[in-house]
Amino acid sequence: MPKFGVEVSLVDATNLGEVENAIKTNTRIIYAETPTNPTLKIVDLSGLASIARKHGITTIVDSTLATPCNLKPINFGINVVVHSATKYLGGHNDITAGIVCSSKEFIQNLKRNRKIFGGTLDPAAAWLLLRGLKTLALRMERHNQNGLHVAKFLEKHPKVAKVYYPGLPSHPQHSLAKKQMRGYGGVVSFEIKEILKRQCGLWKV
Missing domain, CATH: 3.90.1150.10 (Aspartate Aminotransferase, domain 1)
Incomplete structure (x- = not known):
């Protein structure tokens, strides 16, 4: 990420005080995973969202291990949710894919950036993912x-x-x-x- 001008501060997201103390003037995103892999720590999503709103920062949460069946971070004020669809969502160990869930405005901006950076899922993999979602x-x-x-x-x-x-x-x-x-x-x-x-x-x- 440094070649894109992106700096990263690593903190324990389960410690909200540590998260807030790590915020800098150039902080734009708070990225967290819950449950974490592999020790299954849980992040307080409402608390995390509250801190982010206070500082005008976008929150992104990786909820792969929970899936939307067990956890919907957006309901707790999180702006963006990402999933590795390779795991539970696909469910058959035959695709490599990812999913981003957010507002219509955010997704439209993401589509424009995707055209530049690539990362488009092929039709066959998309079909296999839809098959997995049914079950x-x-x-x-x-x-x-x-x-x-x-x-x-x-x-x-x-x-x-x-x-x-x-x-x-x-x-x-x-x-x-x-x-x-x-x-x-x-x-x-x-x-x-x-x-x-x-x-x-x-x-x-």
């Missing part, structure tokens, strides 16, 4: 069920040290996830005790 709601319902089931199983497993899944009450942002999301998806991350013990041994050496 998205059904697939996400099952993903939500299976994800929670696996997370609960892992949380009780004697060899698992920690489970990252916003649908679990033990998740530090579970209350926020319940407020923002309809379901929690099929991605579950966890740490294994034995691996951690071996790593600690190597660090001591």
Whole structure:
């Protein structure tokens, strides 16, 4: 991005104070992901949108792991939502695509820029994406069920040290996830005790 004159400040988007403190006079966009990959942290979207409005900044949120079935960031004041359609939206592991959701004005401007920079989805991939969207709601319902089931199983497993899944009450942002999301998806991350013990041994050496 530097060759396009774009500067980036990296912050923890779950810490709204840190986000606001990082804003500079030339800040134009706040970009965040929720849930994050792979540790499934949850960003307070209403709080993020409030900070952005106060400073006249556009917000962009990557909501790939949630999908529109589980989370609609625009309902919380976010300006632009992006998805990797390669994953849940396509659903069949046979396309590489992305989706941008925003106001009509924003999308019209985006179309003009796309003509210059490229990145146009071919007709066959677009058709495959539309095919995948037809079953998205059904697939996400099952993903939500299976994800929670696996997370609960892992949380009780004697060899698992920690489970990252916003649908679990033990998740530090579970209350926020319940407020923002309809379901929690099929991605579950966890740490294994034995691996951690071996790593600690190597660090001591």
